[in-house]
Amino acid sequence: MNKTITKYGTIALSVLISIGAFLFWYIAYPHAMSYQEQYQLFLWTSDYFVERVSLPGGLADWLGEFIVQFYYVEWLGALLLALLYVALQRLTARLLPPKWWLLSLVPVLMLWWLMGDINVLLSLPVAIVLALALACVMPRRYSWIDAAVLPVAYWLIGPIVWLYIVVRAVQLGWKHLWTAGWMLAAQLMVYAWLLPQWPLQQTMTGLNYYRIPLHYPQWTGYDKDMYELVRMDYLVRHERWDDIVKRAGEYQVNTPFWSNCVNLALSQKRLLADRMFDFYQSGEDALVMPRTRDLTSMLPSAEAFWRLGMVNSAQRYMFDTQESILNARKSGRCTKRIAECMLVNGHYKAAMKQLDLLKKSLYYSSWANDVILSDDWVNAQPEYHRLRQLRYKENFLYSYEEMDKMFGLLFMNNTDNKMALDYFLAQMLLKGNLKGFQQYLGAAQQYGGYRQMPLGYQDVMRCIQMQGNVQGSPFANYAKRMMGGQQQ
Known part of the structure; x- marks a missing residue:
């Protein structure tokens, strides 16, 4: 009876874990998978494989990136994650005494919670599964194989091989605990001979388990605000503007990143002039952020620059974002956008380098292979042709403090660029330049394509006439908050 319960209980637990994990990642957290996928570019080349396995933990790192590339297709990524969780549970159950089968759920739950840290790389759970799998296939008695397998295992899966050592110590009995000391000595020798360029702390705890070096x-x-920002970036990437506006009405994160995403969505729906101040505005950086060297902050700004026609700024922001990836990986999303910027600017030789990388990937290769490096092909693409009409005709430098002027020049360059007009007037309002707003309000009436003055502009004019004493005014509330912040 107990054997039957154990057998079918373990199977039932595996089924529940697989279903739960699949639904969790596919329905609740697809944006988390997109976040991981966009910060790597897996290449199907032997050089890429050799580069990965040339470091301790390289095989686990390569396998982790191999799986993450499939996050591009959300259901497939969720399925592979579910299978990884099930593998962890099944291996744990095999190593435990049969009557303790229910405890095989504990490592799965711990890993599930740990992966809430968005900087945890999939190489860590892959290494854990490989360590347990190795313990399962090893003979139950100590032999020379144990001594031979340790350095190889360390090089392939990294310092998580300590988990294998602990499991083997339990399997063989604590009299073989000296193996742990031998392994520590071997690991230190490997470090001294082969890895002097890496900090000892990193080689002992993993080079590629965590995105930030020397951190744990x-x-x-799953931090709610952090994942809300990840969700917003995901929705921007997939141009789901209606979903962004809807979500913004349900949950708010008071950061410039959040404001950038919401304002971009409003502009794409031609609602920026009407509803901008219905949502949180962080200040002068609410439309686009100044250059910030990290791997997330500039993404919505880069997407806004791209759609405005500020192609050089979009390329610079995407390049800086890619160079800010702390584990020195390339980004499929950034590489593609950089290539697109180069195509629009007619820099075909430079674009070829980016396209060659994308052609060696799985999900970006079809687009890269379709590209023809010629003006005729670029002009035949509606989006690229439109951006060539909107972009600046001359190259020049500008400072972030002059962003409103840049939007104005962009609009004067092509008065059909309604997004530039909306951003121009919005930036003046964010800076509190009410005189300039009134001066150029006529341009909105003439070129904006509005049948009547947008509600947001009406609200601003009422505030100007009433000197801010308009109860319930979204713009008046913003102005008071900004003035209060300046006084503090």
Whole structure:
């Protein structure tokens, strides 16, 4: 009876884990998978494989990136993650005494919670599964194989091989605990001979388990505000503007990143002039952020620049974002956008380098292979042709403080660029330049394509006439908040 319960209980637990994990990642957190996928570019080349396995933990790192590339297709990524969780549970159950089969759920739940830290790389759970799998296939008695397999295992899966050592110590009995000391000595020798360029702390705890060097995973779980920003970036990437506006009305994160995403969505729906101040505005950086060297902050700004026609700024922001990836990976999303910027600017030789990389990937290769490096092909693409009409005709430098002027020049360059007009007037309002707003309000009436003055502009004019004493005015509330912040 107990054997039957154990057998079918373990199977039932595996089924529940697989279903739960699939639904969790596919329905609740697809944006988390997109976040991981966009910060790597897996290449199907032997050089890429050799580069990965040339470091301790390289095989786990390569396998982790191999799986993450499939996150591009959300259901497939969720399925592979579910299978990884099930593999962890099944291997744990095999190593435990049969009557303790239910405890095989514990490592899965711990890993699930740990992966709430968005900087945890998939190489860590892959390494854990490989370590447990190795323990399962090893003979139950100690032999020379144990001594031979340790350095190889360390090089392939990294320092998580300590998990294998602990499991083997339990399997063989604590009299073989000296193996742990031998392994530590071997690891230190490998470090001294082969890895002097890496900090000892990193080689002992993993080179590629965590995105930030010399940091450790945080047991913080799924931070709501952090994942809300990840969700917004995901929706921007997939141009789901209606979903962004809807979500913004349900949950708010008071950061410039959030404001950038919401304002971009409003502009794409031609609602920026009407509803901008219905949502949180962070200040002068609410439309686009100044250059910030990290791997997330500039993405919505780069997407806004791209759609405005500020192609050089979009390329610069995407390049800086890619160079800010702390584990020195390329980004499929950034590489593609950089290539598109080069195509629009007619820099075909430079674009060829980016396209050659994308052609060696799985999900970006079809687009890269379709590209023809010629003006005729670029002009035949509606989006690229439109951007060539909207972009500046001359190259020049500008400072972030002059962003409103840049939007104005962009609009004067092509008065059909209604997004530039909306951003021009919005930036003046964010800066509190009411005189300039009134001066150029006529341009909105003439070129904006509005049948009547947008509600947001009406609200601003009422505030100007009433000197801000308009109860319930979104713009008046913003102005008071900004003035209060300046006084503090």
